[in-house]
Amino acid sequence: MAVLQMVLLLCAGSSLADDLFSLNVNIxxxxxxxxxxxxxIQKLEETLAKVLSENEALKTTVQDSQNKLEAFQKENEGKKVAFSAGLLESGTGYTGPISTPKTLVYKKVxxxxxxxxxxxTGVFTAPVKGAYYFRFYGHSHGGxxxxxxxxxxxxTQCSLHAWKPTSNGNAxxxxVLTLEIGDQISTQLWQNTWVYDDPESYTSFGGFLIFPL
Structure with a gap:
């Protein structure tokens, strides 16, 4: 009887050991x-962080490119400079004579x-540094x-002059001038002289940017 109990105990212990070992293996x-x-998960987090970082870098690159494009467009627009104007906006008449020189204001743009x-004001102000061409015309009547x-x-850079022509006078x-940004160009009627204009715009002023510097 004692031997049988011993055998049963050994069998039960063996079974319990097997169960515990199997449980340990599963754990x-x-x-x-x-x-x-x-x-x-850690690799995914690292990948996600990298993607987000690359996305931010891409956004920065795109923004930089957009800023450069806008700056280029603005700069290009600044290089388009040209104007032309007649002295009188409408009607006919003389300007002058006056006792002191007078800046001519060309109203018919x-x-x-x-x-x-x-x-x-009759003043042209250079928006960009560059070489500019200017031309101006004047008309007078006889005498x-x-x-x-x-x-x-x-x-004064240059002038035109007509001394009491016997009939209508034109000059x-x-x-070509090199201008810095902000340089101002205007035309001035001499003292004690006259200039005439009408709807044909015989008296005019114009100029344009040849190329930037």
Whole structure:
């Protein structure tokens, strides 16, 4: 009887050991799975962080490209400069004579690309540094003296003149000038002289940017 009990106890112990060993094996396997999952999650997080970082870098690149394009377009627009204007907006008449030189204000604007010419003051202001071409025309009637100068920042660059022609008198002049941003160009009627204009715009002023510098 005692031997039988001993055998039964040994059998029961063996079975319990097998169960415990099997349980340990399952726990280890599950732990391995969890570890693998954690590693996969970590890799996914790293990949996601990399994608997000690349996406931010791409956004920055796109924004930089857009800013450069806008700057290029703005700069290109600034290089389109040209204007032309007649002295009188309407009607006919003389300007002058006056006792002191007078800036001529050309009111009849044919074109003003870039908006550099101010029809309220008669002054063209250079929007970009460059080489510019200017030309101006004057008309007078017989027996009247006409004289007009083109000025850069208040200093005479060139002039036109008609001394009491026996009939109608016309004169013109032109010049290429190197201008800095903000330089001002205008025309000035000499003292004690007259200039005439009518709807045909015989007296006019114009210029344009040849190329930027």
């Amino acid at each position: 280890i396997a599950e732990l391995q799975k969890l570890k693998s999952m954690n590693e996969s 044919f074109s003003n690309i870039g908006g550099a010419y101010d029809s309220n 009247t003296t006409m004289a007009i100068s083109l000025l850069k920042n208040g200093k 013109s002049n032109g010049v």
